[in-house]
Amino acid sequence: MTVPSRPAPSLPARTPRSRQILAVARDLLEAEGPEGLTMRRIGAALGIRAPSLYKHLPGKDGVRKALIADALLEIGTSLHEAVAATEESAGPAVRLLRAYRAYATAHPHLYRLCTVGELDRAALPAGLEEWAGTPFFLVAGEPYRAQALWAAAHGLAVLEIDNRFLPGSELDRTWASAAAFG
Template identity: 55%
Template sequence: MTCPEELDPTRLLTPRAREVLAAARAVLERQGWEALTMRTLADELDIAAPSLYKHFASKEALRGQLAALALKEFGEAVRPVTTVAALVRRYRDVATAHPQLYRLSTSGPLDRAALPPGLEDWSGSPFLEATGDPHRAQALWAAVHGMVVLELDGRFPTGAAPEATWRELVRHFS
């Protein structure tokens, strides 16, 4: 399901700012947040670094846009909600397909003022739809998030997230 237009973080960006955002995402996914500098981004776009500031005031402003974009894409990826199992599978798939974007948007402080009002709630609402209770929804998201991070970090003893553990998580919340 597509994100409502009024929540789309890119709707007010100029075409050039969207191009900068796409290039920033490409560098992020290839090299990680620490490697993404305004200089590396300018090199990616083959432009002078100072011209980036016409579109984004700072690297942190760019981070806010990337986090908002992630919330939009993750929210779209898990809809429509049919079952807890389908929600968890889709969430896991999109997070592991875009690990750097996932980490950027789900770890550390979130600049909520940089998000379109309502985007964070819209993005997380599938967890509420699946569980029917706001606290249970947060618990499910926290469990799924923790499992995704363990999987991304290779922290399960087998080196990969055991499917039996994912099934148990789903069973517990279904």
């Protein structure tokens, strides 16, 4: 299986200050969850007043959209690398789901921001969502199987993040079972 040579879509250019704001916003999101993602909290963490942030980003919604684009790029990069790897001990579906699980569980609040609720596709860089999901198609070989595999991975990720599996569940085996459908 080969990964298409199409590179990742580019994110919009950002100023050093907007990158700093987004880094602080991400740290707050990761540490405090969505409740921490306010312009007042971001400004306080940077030592500036919240209204000053609007010179660099168009409000909380703009921060959210930028974080979502960043997360999709990160997830897509991780998944493309996993599928392209030549690890002998695991097939592409196992590698794909391992990478997906690792990202979701390492960044649960960012993962939820990116994958739960309606997605403003018009706010994303052109082609980013499709590019990020392409590894599922590469593994599944067919669009509807790819969507089903992604839906299974997403469901498993959310259930694991929420600690909804029964105590004692061997989640490595559960994820490996999902990979068998890839």
